[in-house]
Amino acid sequence: MTVLDVRELRTTFQTREGAACAVDGVSFTLERGRVLGLVGESGSGKSVTSLSLMRLLPRGVRVEGQALLNGVDLVTAADAELRRLRGGEIAMIFQDPTTSLNPVYTVGWQLEEMIRLHNDIPRAQVRERARDMLGAVGIAQPATRLDDYPHQFSGGMRQRVMIAMALANNPSVLIADEPTTALDVTTQAQILVLLRRLRAEFDSAIMLITHDLGVVAEICDDVAVMYGGRIVERAPVDEIFESPRHPYTWGLLDSMPSRATSGRLRSIPGTPPSLTELPGGCRFHPRCPVAMDKCRTEPPALRPEGDDGGHLDACHLPAERKRAHGQGLASAPAVSR
Secondary structure (H helix, E strand, O other), rough: OEEEEEEEEEEEEEEOOOEEEEEEEEEEEEEEOOEEEEEEEOOOOEEEEEHHHHHOOOOEEEEEEEEOOOOEOOOOHHHHHHHHHEEEOOOEEOOHHHHHOOOOOHHHHHHHHHHHHOOOOOHEEEEEHHHHHHHHHOOHHHHHHHHOOOOHOOOHHHHHHHHHHOOOOOOOEEEEOOOOOOOOOHHHHHHHHHHHHHHHOOOOOEEEEOOOOOEEEEEEEEEEEEEEOEEEEEHHEEEEEOOOOOOOHHHHOOOOOOOOOOOOOOOOOOOOOOOOOOOOOOOOOHHHOOOOOOHOOOOOOEEOOOOOOEEEEEOOOOOHHHHHHHHHOOOOOOOOO
16 A cells, blocks of 8 residues: 655755755655665765655755655645644654754653644553553663653664654654664664564554665665666665666665675765756766766666566666676675575
8 A cells, every 4th residue: 555655756955056956856655564765875865855755854945746645745735734744644763863852851751742742642641652662662661761861871772762753653654764874783783673573563654764785685675776866776675686777776786895705895986966067868877887878968767677667777778788787796795685
């Protein structure tokens, strides 16, 4: 069941250098109970996509297109409707829980406030719900810890609190923006296990924003690869790792330490384009090792090959060449999944 249908989302900032289109014609759907990974380098438009959906961007930023959440368009929804939806039907886990939690209020007060805003229930039930949510995310002695302040929790525990707040009202869509970036490896693994378990329990659709392909392999069902504000490849997670089709995806996979068989880490040459001076044609062509003349002048459409509607890419290369290169990458040592 589709709970979020994003169509031609476009987000433009006005800067001193001119208009910067950070998200340019992005379309995707989120299905209940599934995890979509949104991946790409810094500056590719991943976080701006999520902030556009949540309508958390500064005034003056132009957001166009549609984002239908259970039939309600988030792009054009009135402020009162947005307040009802945010934290209720759609919720977000931010990168850094230290800056997301208010240091002068207890964790319990902040969690209870989230529940009170969206539910007309007695205070005792609000407290009970807050306690149950802390327990659900693996925090020991939740009834006692409700009265603690954020600084009394470790980084991993604060992230668990943020997850509890996001799930407190059983949202249809959960957006997780780099939820493991600031955590050590052991805590990252614990958070991923927690997200997998909570997805099964709450049956929410999850959009996971990350640059870590190891995280994608662990938890995602589908993957959308972003570059220069556009989705350049979208497919089920196994196909992304086993048969990648876009040269940018090849570069991301080839730069994974587990695939560097020669002892030297590989990287994608060059840097991502400036959003105010985007190249014509395919936006990846200045860094692409297999770019053709056509790539420099004609923007490729995101489309399937033949009848394979589940795997889309935006590349002018012939299908045979994409398959051959992708299979070569798949034969290299890869992260276990």
